[in-house]
Amino acid sequence: MTANVPTVTLHNGVTMPQLGFGVFQVPDAETTAAVTAALDAGYRSVDTAAIYGNEAGVGKALAVSGLAREEVFVTTKLWNADQGYDATLRAFDASLAKLGLDHVDLYLIHWPTPARDLYRESWKAIERLVADGRIRAAGVSNFQPAHLRRLLDSSSLVPAVNQIELHPGLQQNELRALHAELGIVTEAWSPLAQGAVLGEEAITAVAQRHGKSPAQVVLRWHLQLGNVVIPKSVTPARIRENLDVFGFTLSDDEMAAIAALDRGLRTGPDPDTLN
Template sequence: MAPSATPTVKLNNGVEIPQLGFGVFQVPDDETTAAVTAALETGYRSIDTAAVYGNETGVGRALAASGLPREELFVTTKLWNADQGYDATLRAFDAGLGKLGLDHVDLYLIHWPAPARDLYRDSWRALERLAEEGRIRAAGVSNFQPGHLRRLMDGTELIPAVNQVELHPGLQQSELRAFHAEHGIATEAWSPLAQGAVLGDPALAAIAARYGKSPAQVVIRWHLQLGNVVIPKSVTPARIRENSEVFDFALTDEEMRAVAALDRDLRTGPHPDELN
């Protein structure tokens, strides 16, 4: 995958994010550097981490060792629930930036709404400040439902550029994606392969066989054609490469409908209203 071959999505502030990125959820810090290095060597330029993953340092080591110009990289990290609140958010951002070894990040996300804490609006004011200062190129959220988004945007000038949510053929979030489209928010999919839970479906196997691809490649292609930003994760170099080889085929409308038929409210993670 040549970096130039990866399409981008233009966010609502004009910043462009690569549509296919690399996630490091559940990758131990001591394994993260090798995984991110393999991804960068494959051609990925967008790396997604989070404070709670405990591997921002490992990501930073890989970025520093890559020798790639900073402007070629798109780095996302996230604010953890325990650090929500205006001042706490600013402190947490500084800590994460230090671990990454960067002077700015491209996208900073509030990781969960954590509604029982009721602090995400205060955290958003901190993200607005960071954006004004140029320390983040884009501000967004993760795991927000329409109700959370409406409350966040009430009275604010800065609309989230991205909402990163669990999204895969088993959990397609149609209502939420429609809300995003209405308000100019990009949809980014975490757990895009449902941690493998959907990959054995006969419909995916049939499509994969037709193109000489794997079911995982079919699902990633489905995301891309929906317009989602997608961040598959792997620590295996061969799988990292396979996940990137999705730009040499396209699903037909009928095949897109066959994947859409797999929607069944299948969550691999917690519901956003329940994690605090």
């Protein structure tokens, strides 16, 4: 079955589902079952990364799914230790081999690691992979405004996506405004703040009103903002619940109440200092 998931169109014309399935912190041995449950539920986008150590598990799920390759949007990411031109090309080959694929739909530089200052070299390698048709869309993750501007000083290839920590407690307004200006799609990781925002009264009240869970309300908030979102779960019931967010709409007042929860709450590292 496929859920009726809307798509967003990236600046190069490639479309990606607005809601996908993340596998961060899922052990490789459990990944195949989790991704299989997600594909069975109707997800058609899977987000992994070299550092997660579960690309092979994702690849196995894709192989046994019976779905045509073009039906599933696959994202993976370049790890920090593999930045640099030649290292990026090697790391990409290794990811592709683990996934068992001949191309990925989206390839991201995982972190800018500004002190190492290799992301521009990595981006040149990614430009080559795009030209070779091995990446349908190229993007970044955790890039701050200064990193994006510096990248574009030396390249005409604008990232299609920037995947950042984003949830009601950390709304990234400055970054989202820059994305809008540059034509970059905003993708949210840790979209539920690892549960830290789900007890907020502004969210629980909306959930009660709509007969939905707080997690469903937050995912709906992301979708209405235009974010791409990749919740993760290994529980089949929760996997299905996270996809059941298209049958209701938050009012302007409800959106505003959630917007008021922004407080600079990071659940992950600071991109300016992670090296």
